[in-house]
Amino acid sequence: MLPNTMRHVFPPVGKKRTAGKGIGSVTGQGICHAFTPDGRCVSLLKILLTNFCIYDCAYCVSRRSSNVRRARFSVDEVVRLTLDLYRRNCIEGLFLSSGIVQSADETTADLVRVAKTLRLDHGFRGYVHLKMIPGTSAELLDELGFMLTGCQ
C-alpha cells in the first residue's frame, strides 16, 4: 500500500491516461501534481537521485537486472534544480526518491544532504518529500525526519 502522499502522484491502478478527456494528468517523473494534507494541489519536482539499485525487485524498472540506462544526480545538482524551478514558480517543492546505492545508509545520507542543503544553506521552506529506505539507521532517520518537519 502506498503512503498517502504518494497515492495521489501515481495514476489509479488499472486506469489509463486518455488524451483529450478528463482534467489534469500525472506522469512517472518530472513536474507532477500532489495533494498536501490540507487539501491543496501542489506541483512537485518528482525525480530519482539515481536509478542505480543493488536490489532486483521484479516489478521495478530500476532493478539491478534491468537494462535501462543508469544516471545519478549529485546532491548539488538536485539542490540547484529545485531552487531554479522554485524561483521560476514552476514547482512548490521536491519529491525525491532513489534507487539504493551501496547501502540504505549510504543512500539516505545523500537524501539528507539534499534536504539539509536546501533547508539550512538556502533557507528553502517549500515542500520536501524524501524516500525512507528500510534498514536505514535510527540516527539517519531522525536526521531525515528533522529536515522534513523540525527545522521549518
Ligand code: SF4
Ligand atoms: S529502487 Fe526500490 S523497488 Fe526498485 S529495485 Fe531498488 S529497492 Fe527494489
